[in-house]
Amino acid sequence: MxxxxxxxxxxxxxxxxxxxxxxxxxxxxxxxxxxxxxxxxxxxTPENIKEAAIKAIRSGETKYTPAAGLVPLRKAAAQRLKADCGVDYAENQIVIASGAKHNIFAALMALINPGDEVIVPAPYWVTYTEAIKMAGGVPVVVYADEKAGFKITAAQLEKAVTDKTKLFILNNPSNPTGMLYNREELRSLADVCVRHDLYIISDEIYYRLVYDNGEFVSVAALGEAVKERTIIVNGVSKSYAMTGWRIGFTASSKEIATVMANYLSHSTSAPSTISQYAALEALNGPQDxxxxxxxxxxxxxxxxxxxxxxxxxxxxxxxxxxxxxxxxxxxxxxxxxxxxxxxxxxxxxxxxxxxxxxxxxxxxxxxxxxxxxxxxxxxxxxxxxxxxxxxxxxxx
Ligand SMILES: Cc1ncc(COP(=O)(O)O)c(C=O)c1O
Known part of the structure; x- marks a missing residue:
């Protein structure tokens, strides 16, 4: 064989x-x-969200949607990002996929050419390194130890950059460490990315789970030069107890969003229409x-x-x-x-x-x-x- x-x-x-x-x-x-x-x-999953899915089934919302997701859902995601993170995106910059994991994979497929290096701070969520390899990239791991609060510094990031580096993956708050980068720390990491013309995938799936009234800052909120090279990854799995519904989203430049949507259109098409209606209620409905x-x-x-x-x-x-x-x-x-x-x-x-x-x-x-x-x-x-x-x- x-x-x-x-x-x-x-x-x-x-x-x-x-x-x-x-x-x-x-x-x-x-x-x-x-x-x-x-x-x-x-x-x-909260009752109002389940009810929205049941209503979608009963009213015949059981057909294909656009590959990038329902327009109202993309608008809802953009509104949530504006309200919660202070970042502005139009609906055509949002791509819905079958879970945030799927968004990350699609984003990597949109960005990576064979041999491109991707910097991943460790301890990292296991999927990053494997998904980078699947997309033909080379993970470059930068270690942050417990004494550093499991957070890498700008100097460490800078040291890992080579002429092959394409992208930096940031996970804030982090799985597995639970650590949160503050505004200054993010700014210094973002400066390195801007200086070396690196894209940033910022996985912010845990952004609603920040304790002690801590401030969550999206790296894309640090200014246009950072925002244009950032792909925010988010979704409903963790914030709304919706892991099985499989809905995630990205916010990025229109160019990246279009490439991602084209890629998805020939792999999965859009995610389940019923789950998209559930996610729409999650993002638009009561947040208590x-x-x-x-x-x-x-x-x-x-x-x-x-x-x-x-x-x-x-x-x-x-x-x-x-x-x-x-x-x-x-x-x-x-x-x-x-x-x-x-x-x-x-x-x-x-x-x-x-x-x-x-x-x-x-x-x-x-x-x-x-x-x-x-x-x-x-x-x-x-x-x-x-x-x-x-x-x-x-x-x-
Ligand atoms: C850091 C991180 N990103 C993304 C995901 C995946 O989320 P989803 O279930 O929406 O694919 C997880 C799930 O464990 C995660 O920990």
């Missing part, structure tokens, strides 16, 4: 989904596993459920951070956004826990799942081998039980 595609074969399986799959299998086998794995809100969810996440964050930092051998920073903590396990290296020698996050998360019956995600695949990611997008009851199990496991 002839070989499979070289490009596709180098793509790694998603580690977050792998842990989740193992945990689900253990649950199916009757084991009482608690999942801190996948990053999706445990809340149900978003604030409520954010407040609940903040309470859970405070609890989990407090519990972790009261334990021997592990620690974590208090994240400013998103819904993840990075458990630092470096002090456990070389020790045996749950019958396994701990050398990195993979060993810890496997041992903890097998012996502690808790699924958390190793950050080896995120470029941070001494860390394990826990999401607090799960009930307080699960978080309490999970932390009790962690305490017990650390003493095992």
């Amino acid at each position: 002839k070989e499979l595609s070289k490009v596709a074969s180098q793509v790694q399986a998603s580690t977050t989904l792998a842990v989740d799959a193992l945990a689900k299998q253990m649950k199916a086998d009757g084991l009482d596993v608690i999942g801190f794995g996948t990053g999706e809100p445990d809340f149900d 459920t978003v604030d409520h969810m954010r407040d609940v996440f903040q309470e859970r964050r405070d609890y989990i951070v407090g519990r972790v930092n009261a334990m021997e051998g592990v620690s974590c920073l208090s994240p400013e956004g998103a819904f993840y903590i990075m458990l630092n396990i470096s002090k456990l290296k070389g020790k045996t826990l749950g019958g396994r020698v701990i050398n990195n996050g993979d060993d810890f998360s496997l041992a903890f799942l097998e012996k502690g019956l808790v699924a958390a995600v190793s950050c080896v695949g995120f470029g941070a081998p001494d860390f394990v990611r826990f999401t607090y997008a799960t009930s307080m009851e699960n978080i309490k039980e999970g932390m009790d199990r962690l305490e017990k496991f650390l003493k095992s």
